[in-house]
Amino acid sequence: MSVNVKPLHDRVIVKPEEKAEKTAGGIIIPDTAQEKPQRGEVVAIGNGKVDEPLTVKVGDTVLFGKYGGTEIEIEGEKYLLLKESDIFVIL
Numbered sequence: 001m002s003v004n005v006k007p008l009h010d011r012v013i014v015k016p017e018e019k020a021e022k023t024a025g026g027i028i029i030p031d032t033a034q035e036k037p038q039r040g041e042v043v044a045i046g047n048g049k050v051d052e053p054l055t056v057k058v059g060d061t062v063l064f065g066k067y068g069g070t071e072i073e074i075e076g077e078k079y080l081l082l083k084e085s086d087i088f089v090i091l
Contacts, residue, residue: 003074007046010084012056014040014064015077039063039091040080054084063089 007013017039041061048054056062068086072079 003044003077003079005044005074007044007081009046010049010052010054011046012042012054012082012084012087013044013072013074014062014069014080014082014087015043016040016080038066043079048084056084056087056090061091062087063091 003013005013039061042056042058045054045056045058064080064082064087069080069082072081
């Protein structure tokens with residue numbers, strides 16, 4: 001999966017994982033009670049800073065802060081625009 005958008009500097013575009021709409025027992029979770037996803041796939045990266053190249057690559061699965069980043073929409077799909085420092089772990 002890729003997007004036709006190039007983030008600047010140390011920014012990364014992540015496609016968040018889909019939220020679970022049901023519990024394991026089959027109970028439907030309403031939108032207001034669902035947790036924001038904290039895991040996703042990197043779909044685009046910037047060039048990094050002059051003295052700090054980026055560590056993440058397109059295709060990496062990452063964990064990020066629950067309230068980190070800015071939600072954006074590209075061609076009808078929802079993504080998160082994060083700074084690389086908002087990413088905690090590459091899985």
